Amino acid sequence: MAEHTRSSITIDATPAEVMAVIADFAAYPAWTGEVKEIEVLETAEDGRAAEVRLLLDAGAIRDEHTLSYTWDGDREVRWTLVRSQMLRSLDGSYSLAPLAGGRTEVTYQLAVDVKIPMLGMIKRKAEKVIIDRALDGLKKRVEG
Template identity: 85%
Template sequence: MAEHTRSSTTIEATPAQVMAVIADFAAYPAWTGEVKEIEVLSEGADGRAQQVRLLLDAGAIKDDHTLAYTWDGDRKVSWTLVKSQMLKSLDGSYTLTPTGDKTEVTYQLAVDVKIPMLGMIKRKAEKVIIDRALAGLKKRVES
């Protein structure tokens, strides 16, 4: 990820508990406002999704895209774009670091859209996506 945006939050749960919520794609529409539909296209031997189709509706941005996921136990999950209507590339990751009985979650994201967009506007959009995702994840895990 060359140019990316990153943010972190601390969640009162173990990395395994946090990763269980991240890996539960069927529940995404319940806690991520932008994801309207999810379809797991393939799973790995560990039962975790390898390719997922997401239908997004974030107001001005609507997209149907497929992401490929790579899992590193309960430490990290990263994803990259397979296909999309609006995006040229999308690379992201959640890195989970245990801190006592809590977990620091770092979300890193780099997005490139097919339409021309200033770098600073793109970074701001990434920051909004990251902040919403981390807040939704924290709320979901801690509830």
């Protein structure tokens, strides 16, 4: 597996409240920026998405891909790439840890491998931008 890029943020909400926003795929276009379309293709027994198709448009990068999701209650969600036009692999996770005062530390981890050649330093910088935008958007959505 590729090297992971990781970042964390503290959100003024419980893990259950944060995970509810993460699990609400229909709302992603409203707060993620790059996600333009989303379709839940398969749902797990617990009612959460098991496989999701996303259409991303990040300016120079436009891709449609399908991700498979695995949920561990309100503690963690992991995803892995099923298919994509531009990506060879995409593995990520949100890990939620409860903090005092009803707050949550959210750690986002991501490893992306593209089909086109790309320097490792540039790839990690892109991963960091994706993670930071996602964490900022998640914080605003949950706390807003």
